[in-house]
Amino acid sequence: MELVEAIILSVLAASTPLLIAATGELVTERSGVLNLGVEGMMIVGAACGFGGAWLTGSILIGALFGIIAGVLMSLIFALMALGLAVNQVATGLALTILGIGLSGLIGAGFVGERLTPAAHLYISGLTDIPLVGRVLFGEDAFVYFSIALIVGVWWFLYRTRAGLILRACGDNHISAHALGYPVLRIRTLAVMFGGACAGLAGAYLPLAYTPFFIPGMTAARGWIALALVVFASWRPGRLVVGAYLFGAVTILQLHAQGWGVGIPSQFMSALPYLATVIVLVLLSRARTGGSTAPAALGIVFVPDR
Amino acid sequence: MQLVLEKRAERSNTIALVSPLIAIGLTIVTMTILFAILGKNPVLALHAYFIAPLTDGYSLQEIAVKATPLVMIAIGLSLCYLANAWNIGAEGQFLIGAVAGSWIAVKTQGTDAGAWVLPAMLVLAAAAGALYALIPAICKVKFGASEILTSLMLVYVADLLMDYLVRGPWRDPKGFNFPTTAEFDPVATVPLLIEGGRLHFGSIIALLVVAAAAILLGRTIKGFEIRVVGAAPRAARFGGFNANQLIILTFAVSGALAGLAGIIEVAGPVGHLQPGISPGYGFTAIIVAFLGRLNPIGILIAGLFLALTFIGGEQAQIAMKIPLDVTKVFQGILLFYVLACDSLILYRFKLVFPNRQVIRGAG
Numbered sequence: 001m002e003l004v005e006a007i008i009l010s011v012l013a014a015s016t017p018l019l020i021a022a023t024g025e026l027v028t029e030r031s032g033v034l035n036l037g038v039e040g041m042m043i044v045g046a047a048c049g050f051g052g053a054w055l056t057g058s059i060l061i062g063a064l065f066g067i068i069a070g071v072l073m074s075l076i077f078a079l080m081a082l083g084l085a086v087n088q089v090a091t092g093l094a095l096t097i098l099g100i101g102l103s104g105l106i107g108a109g110f111v112g113e114r115l116t117p118a119a120h121l122y123i124s125g126l127t128d129i130p131l132v133g134r135v136l137f138g139e140d141a142f143v144y145f146s147i148a149l150i151v152g153v154w155w156f157l158y159r160t161r162a163g164l165i166l167r168a169c170g171d172n173h174i175s176a177h178a179l180g181y182p183v184l185r186i187r188t189l190a191v192m193f194g195g196a197c198a199g200l201a202g203a204y205l206p207l208a209y210t211p212f213f214i215p216g217m218t219a220a221r222g223w224i225a226l227a228l229v230v231f232a233s234w235r236p237g238r239l240v241v242g243a244y245l246f247g248a249v250t251i252l253q254l255h256a257q258g259w260g261v262g263i264p265s266q267f268m269s270a271l272p273y274l275a276t277v278i279v280l281v282l283l284s285r286a287r288t289g290g291s292t293a294p295a296a297l298g299i300v301f302v303p304d305r
Numbered sequence: 306m307q308l309v310l311e312k313r314a315e316r317s318n319t320i321a322l323v324s325p326l327i328a329i330g331l332t333i334v335t336m337t338i339l340f341a342i343l344g345k346n347p348v349l350a351l352h353a354y355f356i357a358p359l360t361d362g363y364s365l366q367e368i369a370v371k372a373t374p375l376v377m378i379a380i381g382l383s384l385c386y387l388a389n390a391w392n393i394g395a396e397g398q399f400l401i402g403a404v405a406g407s408w409i410a411v412k413t414q415g416t417d418a419g420a421w422v423l424p425a426m427l428v429l430a431a432a433a434g435a436l437y438a439l440i441p442a443i444c445k446v447k448f449g450a451s452e453i454l455t456s457l458m459l460v461y462v463a464d465l466l467m468d469y470l471v472r473g474p475w476r477d478p479k480g481f482n483f484p485t486t487a488e489f490d491p492v493a494t495v496p497l498l499i500e501g502g503r504l505h506f507g508s509i510i511a512l513l514v515v516a517a518a519a520i521l522l523g524r525t526i527k528g529f530e531i532r533v534v535g536a537a538p539r540a541a542r543f544g545g546f547n548a549n550q551l552i553i554l555t556f557a558v559s560g561a562l563a564g565l566a567g568i569i570e571v572a573g574p575v576g577h578l579q580p581g582i583s584p585g586y587g588f589t590a591i592i593v594a595f596l597g598r599l600n601p602i603g604i605l606i607a608g609l610f611l612a613l614t615f616i617g618g619e620q621a622q623i624a625m626k627i628p629l630d631v632t633k634v635f636q637g638i639l640l641f642y643v644l645a646c647d648s649l650i651l652y653r654f655k656l657v658f659p660n661r662q663v664i665r666g667a668g
Contacts, residue, residue: 084648098637102628194460227454266469273458
């Protein structure tokens with residue numbers, strides 16, 4: 001029982017950064033913008049988040065630093081892809097390359113430093129309930145926030161007028177523009193939201209997951225988040241399922257390495273990446289009858305005045 | 306006040322030629338500011354980056370050695386990007402090529418295998434790189450899975466496979482437990498062009514690849530098809546060109562070139578298989594491809610320039626303690642400016658001052 005609880009806890013912890021980053025990217029993509037720079041925004045968020053927390057001693061300020069860093073990175077993307085109508089795939093790649101370099105530069109001074117990780121909730125009585133207590137009432141704030149975030153995004157997209165307009169921009173920017181909606185402004189806001197989420201997801205890693213910063217610590221989580229959005233068919237509900245499944249794969253391979261199954265550790269470590277490929281293939285294959293992607297995803301839009 | 310884009314009637318050829326130069330200029334300005342922020346003398350730093358490596362023969366050879374994989378990979382990537390197929394996993398194809406070629410080198414080690422070893426390594430590496438690149442291409446064509454994500458995921462898989470081999474079955478028993486194979490035999494090593502120098506035969510292969518790509522794109526129907534499918538997919542369909550077939554073809558070619566670059570790097574300058582054989586060649590090659598305007602000659606020049614930044618970065622680190630990550634930042638910023646300047650080829654930037662609405666009274 002102890003082990004089951006420990007596994008569930010670690011799955012939740014491993015899934016949270018994926019969920020946060022993928023939630024942001026989902027909103028960005030629903031507005032019609034494909035930002036492939038999630039990995040770059042995350043790793044800069046990780047470096048700045050750790051820096052902020054290490055300098056001030058506050059996890060909250062660290063998280064804010066991560067968010068701000070992610071937003072600033074996403075603004076570079078918005079300027080290029082929306083302002084200058086540059087190919088979004090190429091811009092996203094550039095953002096990732098830049099982010100990896102920047103994070104190394106920013107984080108160089110913090111490598112080897114440790115930090116007290118984010119505190120976990122403790123409610124006397126509730127948290128002590130066997131099996132479910134710690135899972136439900138003993139998480140860190142990021143875990144609860146990620147769930148609130150995806151619920152909020154679902155509500156925004158499907159239950160508000162602003163969400164409807166955002167989806168309209170993603171499905172047909174020409175019509176949305178003709179109706180008088182400021183497509184590029186809406187998309188910029190969506191990209192910034194994606195950046196904030198990616199930055200926070202990155203900051204989660206050194207603030208709560210492992211209490212130190214190492215260069216490249218995001219280890220392709222940003223790319224997996226991108227795959228998750230496809231996996232979820234751009235729907236918030238499925239995103240939650242996808243994120244926890246992927247978290248489970250990550251943890252499963254870690255535990256399998258610990259049990260010494262006899263399979264070389266490198267093969268187990270490759271599992272999350274292989275799983276991403278297989279899932280993408282299976283899902284894309286199942287979806288032969290028309291794509292569920294936002295119709296205008298990744299298409300450059302230059303408004304005529 | 307607002308910045309708006311206005312589509313040009315036709316693409317500007319002047320700007321197409323000067324835009325990479327503008328981008329490099331803007332990057333250098335940005336780097337000057339970055340060096341100042343880091344508290345380093347910008348003039349000395351820029352000298353270390355861009356001038357010092359050009360002043361001695363050893364560094365010049367080293368630039369050509371570094372440019373070799375960059376140019377070979379970027380040529381392949383440019384074919385993909387021209388056909389609108391997004392292979393971003395060249396790093397993985399590079400590593401798989403290195404692993405496949407090294408297999409022959411490791412298995413023939415210490416035997417009296419003859420001169421066939423190196424050619425066999427090159428062929429096998431190219432084939433392995435091509436097959437590895439075909440995985441995302443086939444997933445894309447058959448199932449519609451995003452080739453961007455699948456090709457990137459396979460980079461990590463290739464990296465872990467190599468890691469396993471050099472720590473496990475292929476580890477040099479006399480290597481003090483370091484994760485590396487034994488030094489390759491002379492028959493499994495790419496010959497040097499100058500005795501005692503650094504320049505090796507791989508650079509000649511890279512030049513041949515550039516020439517072949519220039520002929521393919523400029524003189525053949527296939528090259529024309531690749532360009533049309535990317536630039537005007539609808540026209541290509543009317544022309545009866547098979548876009549899926551071209552995705553397969555361009556991925557296979559770019560995988561083969563990346564794999565070839567991988568084994569040339571391992572059997573050439575490195576001399577054995579070990580983790581960290583690539584400082585991100587597969588990703589830097591993306592920048593090379595764009596900086597070279599997806600044109601073979603442009604890529605050759607761009608490859609030499611980015612190789613210069615690798616060597617310059619190392620020299621700046623030794624001489625001025627400038628962190629190596631500055632090179633990556635430099636490369637990222639450069640790609641941004643290149644893409645931004647490319648926008649000028651198709652659009653004109655205009656500052657618009659919104660007219661104040663004049664409200665007239667009725668009557």
